[in-house]
Amino acid sequence: MSLALLFPGQGSQSLKMGCLLGDAFPVAREVLAEVDEALGQNLSQIMREGPEDLLTLTENAQPALMAVSMAAMRVLKTEFGFDVTQAAYVAGHSLGEYSALCAAGSITLTDAARLLKLRGQAMQRAVPVGVGGMASLIGPKTDLVLAEAAAAAGSEVGTCVVANDNVGGNIVISGDKPAVERAIEKAKELGARAIHLNVSAPFHCPLMQPAADEMAGALASATILAPAVPLIANVTASPQTDPEVIRRLLVEQVTGRVRWRESLNWMTGEGGVTRFAEVGSGKVLTGMAKRGAPDAEAVALNTAEDLEAFVKSL
Numbered sequence: 001m002s003l004a005l006l007f008p009g010q011g012s013q014s015l016k017m018g019c020l021l022g023d024a025f026p027v028a029r030e031v032l033a034e035v036d037e038a039l040g041q042n043l044s045q046i047m048r049e050g051p052e053d054l055l056t057l058t059e060n061a062q063p064a065l066m067a068v069s070m071a072a073m074r075v076l077k078t079e080f081g082f083d084v085t086q087a088a089y090v091a092g093h094s095l096g097e098y099s100a101l102c103a104a105g106s107i108t109l110t111d112a113a114r115l116l117k118l119r120g121q122a123m124q125r126a127v128p129v130g131v132g133g134m135a136s137l138i139g140p141k142t143d144l145v146l147a148e149a150a151a152a153a154g155s156e157v158g159t160c161v162v163a164n165d166n167v168g169g170n171i172v173i174s175g176d177k178p179a180v181e182r183a184i185e186k187a188k189e190l191g192a193r194a195i196h197l198n199v200s201a202p203f204h205c206p207l208m209q210p211a212a213d214e215m216a217g218a219l220a221s222a223t224i225l226a227p228a229v230p231l232i233a234n235v236t237a238s239p240q241t242d243p244e245v246i247r248r249l250l251v252e253q254v255t256g257r258v259r260w261r262e263s264l265n266w267m268t269g270e271g272g273v274t275r276f277a278e279v280g281s282g283k284v285l286t287g288m289a290k291r292g293a294p295d296a297e298a299v300a301l302n303t304a305e306d307l308e309a310f311v312k313s314l
Helices: 019-024 026-039 043-049 058-080 096-103 109-126 144-154 177-189 206-220 243-255 260-268 284-292 304-313
Strands: 003-007 089-092 132-138 160-167 170-176 193-196 275-279 297-301
Touching: 003 096, 003 284, 019 026, 019 043, 019 058, 019 304, 026 043, 026 058, 026 109, 043 058, 058 096, 058 109, 058 275, 058 304, 089 096, 089 260, 096 109, 096 243, 109 206, 109 243, 132 144, 132 177, 144 160, 144 170, 144 177, 160 177, 160 260, 160 284, 170 177, 170 206, 177 193, 206 243, 260 284, 275 284, 284 297, 297 304
Parallel strands: 003 089, 003 275, 275 297
Antiparallel strands: 132 170, 132 193, 160 170
């Protein structure tokens, strides 16, 4: 059974995430403390106590989600003897790509935390609040062609692109608010349902170029090693192991499309993956895997019981 580890992106955060693992395992608490120290911030207290709107701030949610994923990975290794090399691939949705690289030993926990804090801040600085927008296009007829047609209609009045090609029936568009509104109208005409996303900036679109420039500077001086197992990169939907290629793709990812549907297709096709395990907070990617790769098994590893059962099943 070929395994791929998946790491969640923004939107999977919730209050008290990682707290049960921290309460049960000292090694999980150590990860949270290391992230706090790296950031010079008591992020773990925000994760435990809130307020929720503080946790959902992009600059907090991104390192927090990574911290929970890495706490779970450390518990898997130290308590249950699981090594990342037992997986064939790692992949992460947007910020989850940093978690995937950290899990695979490509970047350190400290660097991942600091880079994600900066990434969140840079994304917020790139576009003033209220200028941009994102929307999820949903429905049985929602596919990439429909989403691209909707984005093209929106682009008549501003920037609008497909930001996340998540899975058939779930695609996200992003850009200038008027352009997104126009795209929504077009999508509804084509038979899709549209939901405005409660986000503070239009991620994964050309408006994020100032953030990409900031990340290029930060990543230029970051130490990136070859991952222990290949990373399925968001912007290429193909395996990557070259540190310099990974460095470049992390910059491109800020403005580029998250090709998650294609990533799932590659892993279950050429990659031979038959099992997905989502490590960290929530079950968003597990649900996508079940819809996008129905012949593969997909499980979410959120609790100590999840982790133990997963290792026993290998």
